[in-house]
Structure formats: C-alpha cells, structure tokens
C-alpha cells in the first residue's frame with residue numbers, strides 16, 4: 020500500500036527517523052540523552068542505525084552533503100531500505116532532518132518503495148504492511164511536489180504492470196481519460212476509424228494482426244501562464260504487448276516481460292499527470308499511439324511496404340521492429356503543432372539494454388546540445404539517468420531500402436542508434452529520443468524502483484520540464 024508523507028506539528032508517533040549529517044548534531048535532534056549517547060557511540064558503524072525500545076523505534080540515518088547526485092540518491096535509497104525494515108512492525112513514523120531537501124529525498128524513496136502491484140491477489144490479507152501514516156516535522160518541506168511526482172510514477176508503474184489481458188490499446192486510452200479528469204488536462208482519443216482516415220499507415224500496419232483496435236491519444240496541458248510559445252511535444256510508444264508479430268520473438272521467455280512495451284506511453288502519460296498536478300507554466304502535448312503487435316490472420320509481414328502518415332514508404336524487414344512504425348506516425352503528426360522540442364520515450368531496442376543495462380536510458384537527438392545536457396542533468400538529479408549516444412548521419416545509411424524510402428531494420432550493430440535515426444526522419448523539430456528499454460521494467464528488485472514497472476522516464480521528464488519552466492535551470 021502506497022504511503023505518502025504529510026506534515027504534522029503534533030504527530031503522536033513514538034517511532035522516529037532522524038536524518039543527520041554529523042555526530043555532533045545528534046544531540047540537537049534527540050532529546051533523550053541516553054538515546055543520543057547510544058547513537059553517538061554507533062556513529063561509525065554504518066549508514067542506518069536502529070534502536071528498538073519498549074516505547075518504539077528510533078532510527079538514525081547518516082547523510083552526506085547533498086551537493087552531489089550520488090549523495091542525494093543515497094538518501095532516497097535509505098528511505099526505501101527503512102520502509103522495508105519497518106513496514107510490518109509499526110503503524111506510523113515521523114521523519115526529522117537537518118534540511119528540507121533531505122526530507123524530500125527520503126520521502127521520495129520511502130513512498131516509491133511502498134508501491135506494490137497487488138490488484139490480482141485474491142487474498143489481500145497476505146499483505147504484511149502495517150505502516151500507514153508517515154509524518155514530517157518540517158512545514159517547509161515541499162511534500163506536494165514529492166507526492167505529485169510519486170503519484171505520477173506509481174500510476175505509470177500500474178499501467179506497465181497491467182497485463183494485456185486487461186490493458187488493451189482502448190483500455191490504455193480509457194485509463195488516461197479517467198486519470199485526467201479534474202486535472203486541467205485535455206484528452207482526445209482518436210479511434211481506429213479516425214486513424215484510418217488520417218492514413219497512419221505505421222500504426223495501422225502493426226495493428227493488422229490484432230483483433231483489438233488501435234488508439235491514438237492526445238493529452239494537452241496548456242497553462243495560461245505558459246513560458247513557451249510553441250508547445251513541447253512528448254511521444255510515447257504504446258505497444259501494449261509485443262509478441263514480435265510474424266517475426267515472432269525467438270524464445271517464449273523473451274516475451275515474458277513484453278507487457279512493458281507501453282512503458283514509453285506510461286512515462287509520457289505519467290509525466291503529463293505530474294506537470295498538471297504541479298501546475299507547471301508550460302504548454303505540453305503528449306501523443307500516444309497504441310496497439311498490440313501480434314501474428315494474427317492478417318498480420319503485417321516482412322517484405323510489406325507501408326506508406327506512413329507523412330507519405331514516406333517503409334519496407335518492413337522485421338515485424339518485431341514495430342515500435343518505430345507507430346512512433347514514426349506520431350512524430351510526423353507532431354509536426355502540425357510546430358513544436359519547439361519533440362521528445363519521445365520508448366522501450367525500443369534490445370540493443371539499448373545490452374549497451375548500458377537497466378541503470379539508465381539511452382538518449383540521443385538533434386536538439387541543441389544544451390537541451391540534451393539539461394536532460395542529462397535531470398537524469399542525474401533524479402537518478403532516472405540517461406546516457407548520450409552519438410547521432411551521426413552515418414547511422415542513417417543503414418535505414419535506406421532498395422525498394423522503398425526506408426526500411427525498418429538496420430544492421431547488426433548500434434541498433435538503438437539506427438532506430439533513433441529512423442525516427443528522426445519523421446520529425447521536423449528539434450528532437451530528443453529516449454530509449455528506456457533497459458530501466459522500464461525490472462525482473463528483480465532494486466531499492467525504490469521495485470520490481471516490474473519502474474515508471475522510468477516520469478521523474479526524469481517532470482524534472483526536465485520543471486527546469487524548462489524555470490527558464491532552463
């Protein structure tokens with residue numbers, strides 16, 4: 020059960036957490052002299068020290084100077100560790116710290132660690148969590164910001180964790196509509212008929228093997244006080260399940276996690292909820308093309324030539340390279356908004372995972388380097404990290420077809436970059452591509468990221484857009 024911190028001036032809990040940076044400061048916080056002396060004597064022993072007394076728990080967390088991303092991350096991780104330690108042994112807890120940043124980071128890790136996807140358990144009593152209330156002693160800590168970011172992230176996780184037996188493309192659109200109610204976001208869902216009349220050939224081709232219709236969801240946040248004149252457009256890959264299609268994924272277990280293939284869509288939808296909750300002074304539009312990718316009766320086939328939304332013809336050489344087919348149409352659609360910047364997020368390639376694993380996403384693009392630098396900075400600040408790869412035109416050569424304008428398959432190397440170059444062809448605006456295939460979904464637990472859907476991209480992009488709203492800082 021998700022727990023989120025609230026301010027309380029007179030919280031009654033006997034369970035206390037103190038975040039302290041030096042031994043000499045312990046006594047400023049802990050009134051009970053014996054307890055303070057206990058922690059002073061244990062100061063050197065590790066980051067987290069717990070004292071269980073008859074009346075309750077007192078936990079001391081050693082924090083470093085919070086001027087470096089990795090020290091900030093250590094506080095988030097301490098939040099996750101302590102949540103796991105105490106979740107089934109107390110009902111409430113109060114967090115005290117030397118500064119608000121420490122409280123905010125700690126609460127972020129603590130809340131995100133409390134997320135679990137329990138919808139499909141029939142016996143809810145199996146849940147061992149007793150902890151319900153988390154208080155902070157500081158009135159000035161920005162809990163609204165942290166809680167909004169956590170809400171957006173866990174919603175994104177829920178979407179990723181939902182199997183395709185529930186979350187079809189239409190359901191994804193419905194979930195977005197429902198979540199956007201009373202947020203100030205405007206949502207429009209284009210149905211199959213409209214997608215056909217718009218001639219979104221890429222999205223329709225991938226959808227051909229499916230018995231469920233595709234959707235194309237447009238989410239708009241337009242703050243009256245927007246600091247940007249031209250919108251920022253976000254595009255998210257919404258493949259609600261990827262079997263590979265006729266180019267079927269080779270082994271059964273390579274498909275196990277493919278419900279996560281709408282992780283980019285979940286990241287962008289989550290980001291939109293986050294920026295609305297934070298009321299950011301921006302104009303942002305998210306585009307979410309969605310379908311499953313299956314080898315059904317009329318499935319698109321290797322060798323097919325598809326005419327995309329912008330008229331480009333694409334020779335399909337592997338139906339498992341479907342993400343770029345649906346994203347290309349959405350990127351081309353974004354041109355009508357004349358965006359100042361287009362960003363996409365997608366669980367696009369196994370190559371991205373092989374290159375840098377699950378600790379970061381691959382970022383690349385033709386946007387001015389200062390925009391990409393800002394993205395990298397947001398990645399470090401949130402630890403929803405990104406690593407930049409080259410985006411030279413040389414990589415585009417591989418995407419040229421002998422019988423059509425482009426083909427959807429590159430050579431054996433640098434698949435995440437050739438995929439990015441394919442996508443670049445479809446947008447006329449400064450472009451940033453984020454391949455989140457590595458961190459979007461974890462098969463084993465990692466601190467506050469948990470297992471399953473992580474919400475990768477949400478904290479990154481909310482931070483990036485917050486920086487944009489503040490003039491790029």
Ligand code: BES
Nearest residue numbers: 261280337339340366367368369370456
């Ligand atoms: N959805 C996959 C990529 C993926 C892999 C996501 C691992 C999450 C974890 C994508 O549609 C895909 O199958 N890509 C192919 C592209 C190839 C055929 C050019 C790949 O990376 O193997």
Ligand code: ZN
Nearest residue numbers: 261339340341
């Ligand atoms: Zn695929």
Ligand code: ZN
Nearest residue numbers: 258261280342
């Ligand atoms: Zn895919």
